[in-house]
Amino acid sequence: MNFIAFVEGPLVWIAFLTFLLGSALRLLLFFTLSSKKDKPVYRFFNLKWMLLSIARWLFPANVDLKKNPIFASLGYIFHICLLAVPLFYSAHLMLWEESRFKWSWWTMPDHWADWMTLTLLAIALFFIIRRIVLPGVRIITTPSDYLLIVICALPFLTGYINTHPDGLSYQWITSALPIYGQYGTTIHIMSGALMLIVVPFTKLSHWVLFFVSRAVTGMEFGRRNYPV
């Protein structure tokens, strides 16, 4: 099997499985340890406070939007783009349709995908600059925080370049890195795979643990009879 075939076949499988099983394992680890060491979580379990807390923060119905409107809004937009483009981009859907699953769902117009991709990249750049500029954020920033922004942005950057072969970005990259012309798609897939693979091992595991953490804190304040 040559390299390209490996990336397009097994690597994609490995990435998806690592992402899904790894995330499931994170949850499982939480529940096994917490059943021994976090008994109050179960003792004061309350569906109402749990769901309220999750909903308030999953949707823009929380206090941070008032306190830091710009950063909080950009955070929401970033996450929406991050999820929507890979899930609903038409060319991705074609791959799902052609796959053994033959799955198909709604796709977004391609110019939406373009704009959302550019938006995400711009916000990613803003996040990096913000980390450098604001002392209060810089002090808690670790190298991995920068690295993860880059890892998340890469699939979008390469995706944009690849889908615009007549654009400036494509010309720049192929002149700087001639093999890109041949390996563009492979690099794009690899960057996507990398992003999926790191999720369970980094703070990106918050895509599942967000729900757990919000639930725990929502219920803790729910004992005081008000939602957070």
Added chain:
Amino acid sequence: MSEDQYPEITISPEAIKQAVSTRMNARLKMWTRICAHCGLCADSCHFYLAKNKDPRMVPSFKAQKLKELVRKKGRVDENYLQSLYDIAFGDCTVCRRCTMYCPFGIDMAVMVSTIRSILTSQGVAPKGLQDAIKNYQESGNQMAISEEDWVETLQWMEEELQDELPGATIPIDKKGARIMYTVNAREPKFYPQDIQLAAKLFHVVGEDWTLPSKMGWDDTNLAMFAGDAKTAGHIVQLIYDRAVELDVQYVAITECGHAFRSVAFEGPVWLGKDYPFKVVHSVELFAQYIREGRLEFDRKITEPITYQDPCNVSRNGGLADTARYIIKHIAEDFREMEPHGNHNFCCSGGGGAIPMGPPFKRRRMEAGKVKADQIKATGAKIVICPCHNCYDQVNDLNKEYNLGIKVKSFKEIFEEIMHIPEELKAQEEEDLGEGK
């Protein structure tokens, strides 16, 4: 910069490693893992705001020291312990305000408390808290007041009160009473008037109440702030035992914030069991009396009033609205601080900062600037503080920042304007008249 040297200890890497690992539960591990280092919590902390946005005051910076501590596996030196000590005890009042602004709901106050707990387990805790813990263990109260002195104080207060309200009593160990009242050890020690005011109020509203003579009357819990769960649980167990012996329906907590939090919310966790009685804070009890028409007022206070939401009564006690219900009945010109309620800023006297004593005073005066500015902005002349720590702290802020205010508890306000039925009062004038 270190304010206070931590008490001398010999560092035992093995013991520290052990202390860390037994405390790292699933929530703490999750929170050290998922913090996005986004900084949204930064400007929610009064230390950060008061210290000109010093990045070292960012809540996540303080809380994530826990992650660092886990990584060090016990390999720490004196300087490192000193820096942790300064952060966990000096730069955070575990008020939980930041928790409300973290998108993940990461409970940074719990993380800082865990650092405190690890330090305390190694003997690295402010002397003020360590002394209090010893007192709790030996005498059941933080100020080592003997049972004799306690009961004598109650009797003395009862006698004084009877000069004013002849029928009023301070019932000790009354079995089957509706409520068992518990106090802050400061009251018998420095402010016995507080107990008298409570007794007066209970008499006027016709409450069926009692105080225990034995250990369990002090509802404060400084062991909680030191992270000593064993002693903290012991303190609540004493209250539990007295309440069960006296067979009461309610345990009422004096106007003290952390006492309420420890008995009502943390106690059931430490003891691992539910109570056969309910726990009420004074604020809730007072509101009940007003609602039931048992507590009435002759007039309202006309001077502008503001309310200091104690973190452990409002945010951590859920009584923000209840307090405002009372205020509606006693204040003509009520002015809210901004922010207020569950989102109030801590006064900076919380988390044990006051009992930690003089070495920590400069810090709480500095961080308290946020509260001082809030109070100033209301233009209020009276600040109601239903928490002993807030009360002291706001008094200190008053001096430090020339606020020109009076600090009062609810009981002190009631004392001024409460309606006392004629038949309860001493009949002095009549007696005099007859003698003429």
